[in-house]
Amino acid sequence: MAIPRAAKTQRRTRIQEEKEEIILEAALDVFSVSGFRGSTIDQIAEVAGMSKPNLLYYFRTKEAMHRALIDRVLFTWLEPLRAFDANGNPESEIRSYIRRKLEMARDFPRESRLFANEMLQGAPHVEDELRGPLKSLVDEKVEVIRTWAQAGKIAKCDPYHLIFSIWSTTQHYADFDVQVRAVLGPEHSGEGRFEDAARYLEQLFVDGLRIRGPRA
Amino acid sequence: MAIPRAAKTQRRTRIQEEKEEIILEAALDVFSVSGFRGSTIDQIAEVAGMSKPNLLYYFRTKEAMHRALIDRVLFTWLEPLRAFDANGNPESEIRSYIRRKLEMARDFPRESRLFANEMLQGAPHVEDELRGPLKSLVDEKVEVIRTWAQAGKIAKCDPYHLIFSIWSTTQHYADFDVQVRAVLGPEHSGEGRFEDAARYLEQLFVDGLRIRGPRA
DNA sequence: TGTAATGTTTACCAATCGGTCAAATTATCC
DNA sequence: GGATAATTTGACCGATTGGTAAACATTACA
Numbered sequence: 155m156a157i158p159r160a161a162k163t164q165r166r167t168r169i170q171e172e173k174e175e176i177i178l179e180a181a182l183d184v185f186s187v188s189g190f191r192g193s194t195i196d197q198i199a200e201v202a203g204m205s206k207p208n209l210l211y212y213f214r215t216k217e218a219m220h221r222a223l224i225d226r227v228l229f230t231w232l233e234p235l236r237a238f239d240a241n242g243n244p245e246s247e248i249r250s251y252i253r254r255k256l257e258m259a260r261d262f263p264r265e266s267r268l269f270a271n272e273m274l275q276g277a278p279h280v281e282d283e284l285r286g287p288l289k290s291l292v293d294e295k296v297e298v299i300r301t302w303a304q305a306g307k308i309a310k311c312d313p314y315h316l317i318f319s320i321w322s323t324t325q326h327y328a329d330f331d332v333q334v335r336a337v338l339g340p341e342h343s344g345e346g347r348f349e350d351a352a353r354y355l356e357q358l359f360v361d362g363l364r365i366r367g368p369r370a
Numbered sequence: 371m372a373i374p375r376a377a378k379t380q381r382r383t384r385i386q387e388e389k390e391e392i393i394l395e396a397a398l399d400v401f402s403v404s405g406f407r408g409s410t411i412d413q414i415a416e417v418a419g420m421s422k423p424n425l426l427y428y429f430r431t432k433e434a435m436h437r438a439l440i441d442r443v444l445f446t447w448l449e450p451l452r453a454f455d456a457n458g459n460p461e462s463e464i465r466s467y468i469r470r471k472l473e474m475a476r477d478f479p480r481e482s483r484l485f486a487n488e489m490l491q492g493a494p495h496v497e498d499e500l501r502g503p504l505k506s507l508v509d510e511k512v513e514v515i516r517t518w519a520q521a522g523k524i525a526k527c528d529p530y531h532l533i534f535s536i537w538s539t540t541q542h543y544a545d546f547d548v549q550v551r552a553v554l555g556p557e558h559s560g561e562g563r564f565e566d567a568a569r570y571l572e573q574l575f576v577d578g579l580r581i582r583g584p585r586a
Numbered sequence: 587t588g589t590a591a592t593g594t595t596t597a598c599c600a601a602t603c604g605g606t607c608a609a610a611t612t613a614t615c616c
Numbered sequence: 617g618g619a620t621a622a623t624t625t626g627a628c629c630g631a632t633t634g635g636t637a638a639a640c641a642t643t644a645c646a
Contacts, residue, residue: 167592167593167643167644169592169593169643170592170593173593186490187490187491187492188405188407188408188491189404189405189407189408189487189490190408191404191405191407191408191409192404192405192406192407192408192491193407193408194632194633194634195633195634195635196632196633196634204594205594205595205596206634206635207594207595207596207635207636207637208593208594208595210634210635210636211592211593211594212593214635215634215635216634216635267490270486270490270545270546271405271487271490273545273546273547273548273549274402274403274405274483274486274487274490274545275403275404276403276548277548277549277552281548281552284548284549284552284553285552288549288552288553289552289553289555292553309577311570311573311574312566312569312570314553314554314558315566315567315570315571316570316574317553318539318542318543318546318550318553318567319535319539319542319570319571319574321542321546322538322539322541322542322546323534323535323538323539325538326534326535326537326538327534329486329489329490330486330489330534330537330538331489332489332492332493332497332500333489333493333500333504334534336493336497336500336501336504336505337500337504337505337508337530337533337534338530339505342530350528350530350531351531351534353528354527354528354531354532354535355531355535357527357578358527358532358535358574358575358578359574359578361525361577361578362573362574362575362577362578383613383614383622383623385613385622385623386622386623389623410602410603410604411603411604411605412602412603412604420624421624421625421626422604422605423605423606423607423624423625423626424623424624424625426604426605426606427622427623427624430605431604431605432604432605
């Protein structure tokens with residue numbers, strides 16, 4: 155008798171590891187474009203190259219697949235912020251945070267879109283994670299930024315909105331990719347647009363945070 | 371015999387105007403949360419408070435409803451950018467553009483989310499509008515900004531990415547509203563967050579664009 | 587190599603999907 | 617007030633949805 159999801163053996167089979175990976179990969183393809191409600195198990199099964207019941211053998215419901223995916227993505231999504239170092243140099247920390255977030259937008263656009271889709275729908279599946287781990291981490295980094303500002307290392311600013319603006323500007327290049335390409339035109343839609351964005355954003359944020367000297 | 375959508379009379383009935391308005395309002399509610407694929411005619415019909423066939427009497431297909439909605443939203447979405455005045459003062463023009471966009475995020479979050487949903491899905495229904503009218507308008511304003519920079523009125527910067535960053539930061543407060551509220555916590559989730567955002571963003575962009583004098 | 591656990595497939599289900607149709611109801615205008 | 621056009625509804629359709637049952641195939645391990 156088949157017992158899905160290794161309930162009996164505790165240890166996961168080689169096949170389980172492989173297939174679950176393939177499924178989550180396919181699920182990411184589909185969910186990131188159509189959102190939870192707009193995606194179907196059949197679509198995912200087709201992308202994964204296996205039958206629907208086979209897929210449901212590994213993840214018993216559509217919700218289960220989505221949850222597994224969200225958990226994984228949320229973790230990597232927060233990586234750059236976690237790397238934000240209180241002991242580093244403010245300017246270079248912000249610079250590399252922007253760079254890291256832009257690299258994620260370039261290298262993992264599906265993950266970014268999955269997350270964006272979830273937010274647009276009111277975060278029905280991750281509200282707890284937002285209020286818990288996410289808020290805690292942000293609060294922690296906000297304190298760092300505040301300390302920097304009080305020490306006169308950077309200009310005073312609202313740290314929450316600073317973080318929001320870095321999130322939104324960087325993720326924009328993943329989530330609104332079609333729009334960016336359409337506006338830039340085919341001649342500027344190569345991968346170079348990420349370098350242009352990095353240059354622009356670093357200038358924007360670093361200059362914006364520099365302590366302003368005697369007015370020009 | 372009933373001829374849908376006033377094919378015969380040319381002029382639209384009072385009832386037609388009213389009902390189409392109610393339907394589009396309901397459709398905005400639903401589409402903005404679940405996207406096109408994830409929304410159902412039944413949902414919209416329920417929100418609109420009428421039967422499904424009745425709804426389909428005014429809009430023959432789900433696509434027709436979505437298109438009518440997109441056309442309307444795209445127009446108002448571009449209003450602030452259209453208002454961007456080449457003859458105005460650069461600093462105050464950018465300031466009021468940011469303010470206008472933030473007001474839209476506050477007052478029309480569903481419209482912003484509808485648009486974001488469409489972008490996430492690869493803009494299957496509006497790619498032409500992006501490449502055509504949108505790109506033209508942006509190109510026009512990019513020239514304005516470029517002229518300002520060349521005249522030494524503002525710092526040099528990539529005008530395209532400047533516009534992208536204003537779009538993304540302002541729309542963030544509509545599209546990622548749940549996240550913003552979760553991170554700010556219940557005590558800062560009142561309408562005041564838009565004022566805080568406005569203050570922060572105006573400072574960020576205006577300072578970032580000020581010609582920098584002798585270094586501080 | 588045998589066998590028990592694991593993995594896969596075919597056939598199927600009830601619910602929901604987008605959409606149609608004809609009949610019933612209501613508004614409009616002379 | 618009656619005819620005519622406009623509106624609304626309930627019953628229905630085939631396709632698709634998320635998910636199940638059980639037979640079948642494969643793997644792992646003694």
